[in-house]
Amino acid sequence: MEQRVEIKESTIKRIGGYLHRVVPIADKSGDIISYALKPLMLEFKPRDIMQVIIGSALLAIPVSLTEEVWNLGELLPDQNVLAISILSLLLISIFVYFNFYKVTLKGYVTHFIKRVIGTYLISLLVVALILTLIQKCPWGFDNILAIKRIILVAFPAAMSGTLSDTIK
Template sequence: MKQDLRFNLEDISQIIIGAFALAIPISFSQEAWELGETLPFTNLLLLLFLSFFFLGFYTYQSIFQGNVKYRMFAFIFRVVVAYLIAFVVVSLILFSIGKLPIIDETIITIKRIIVISMPASMGAIIVDGFDKE
């Protein structure tokens, strides 16, 4: 039976909950804040690459079950949207705890969000994939 892999409100809610579940404990960690301040740019790019690589790998294997030949747009869309939603969730959490100095320290803010978005995005895509198998 062919599964319908459209992206809907249920998927969005699953991604938000998954991202939130992993972002909360990490966002409250001083180590994550400091890592966002001190991480070199090349390491930050590596984290971003690893985030998309593992999101893509999990999505390919678990959600699409290796069948993306005729659904490449849906595959890429799901990976990018999952990361972006996790990015927004992390931003909101950091903002709510006063650790998002977007105006005063924009670079540190972006670095903190990227550092915490890596595990948050993995939680997001895993929860999204629960009902796809």
């Protein structure tokens, strides 16, 4: 005789200020005996912003100190730098989607967009600050070169910022 167990739907609830997926655990008879909580990182909170800042700085610092990236900023055509910027946004979007929103994108599209754009902008700002401090952003003399260097260094910085954002 085959026994059928009815699986109850999970719900999303705010617990302690954070969203969690509440999954009921049922016994063989279908009675709920407990609940499992899984934190959902769907909202881009100040804690996440700090994680992105630190994560971005982890790779921005060593990469921004290399002469190769400074020279690459001078030599690389503008369209290639633009392509690198688009590639950064694409990779961040894919990573964020599959790690945070794959199951629950519906209803959280604006949070998804805020997380992707926010992560990239934060990485750009961290890189801009570092390159400006080490005087490798020639603001006022060659703004295009400054922006190109920022975008080049932000590519790995954004990836490490995105990765550090997954830490709960």
